[in-house]
Amino acid sequence: MYSVMIIEDDKKITELIKNALERYGYKTYVVEDFSNIKGEFVKNSPKLVLMDINLPFYDGFYWCRDIRSVSNVPIIFISARDSDMDQVMAIENGGDDYITKPFSYEVLIAKIKGVIRRVYGSYSESSHNEVYEVNDLFIYMKQNIVEYxxxxxxxxxNEFILLHSLLKNVNKIVSRETLLEELWSDIEFVDDNTLSVNITRLRKRLEEVGIVDCIETKRGQGYRLISNWSK
Known part of the structure; x- marks a missing residue:
């Protein structure tokens, strides 16, 4: 079952699209927070996005570019704008197709099926999980990149391995032994101080993106990443 994220601020149109897609067996996600569309996208990991252009806060072109910074998931624009320039801008900003309102739901479903066949014909489920997000902190699994x-x-x-391990257990204590095993296969010959040095380095790197004092040292136990950086 393929999942589709619907990014449309007209609730009536959203409900009609949602019902049509679910009749054809698609799982749907409806965006509620139009100020954090990228965050909702990463959280839900849809296989296709339906994107309106006229949205609160920022337009669909902006959010299309933002999603493109983390994923190549297909994006189909749906809009009342029918000018050639709008369609050109949709494609140039990373869109895969464009449908003008009002539209036939049969045409919409056909376009969705066509894009899915083209993009996911030989799709591997395990190859797409490349981004991890907690409280607007994004880590890119295949690039060792952090964004905030x-x-x-x-x-x-080593910094990336430590951060990923702490994020997977956010607000929980991760033992020193667990972190050492994540970093080195044979911890018997690793100086315990080496972990402290790597944690210090990670703290300094996180400060570069504005995240300060979020890794707590729990004496005799390990470390805890506290999720208060977005406050």
Missing amino acids: QGKKIELSK
């Missing part, structure tokens, strides 16, 4: 509030940095291998 528009700032991106590339972490070292």
Whole structure:
């Protein structure tokens, strides 16, 4: 079953599209927070996006570019705008297709099926999970890159492994032994101070994107990543 994210601020149109898609067996996600569309996209990992142009806060072109920074998922624009320039801008900003309102739901379904066949014909489910997000902190699994509030940095291998391990257990204590095993296969010959040094380095790197004092040292236990950086 393929999942479709609907990004449309007209609730009546949203409900009609949602019902039509579900009749054809698609799973749907409806965006509620139009100020954090990228965050909702990462959280739900849809296989296709239906995007209106006229949206609160920022237009669909902006959000299309934002999604393109983390994914190549197909995006179909649906809009009352029918000018050639709008369609050109949709494609140039990363869209895959464009449907003008009002439209036939049969045509919409046909376009969705066509895009899915083209993009996912030989699709591997495991190859798409490339982005992890907690409280607007994005980590790019295949690039060792961290992004927060528009700032991106590339972490070292050890820094990235530590951050990912802490994020998977956010607000929970992760033991020193667990973190050491994540970093090195044979911890018997690793100086315990080496972990402290790597944690210190990770703290400094996170400060570069504006995240300060979020890794707590729990004496005799390990470390805890506290999710208060978005406050």
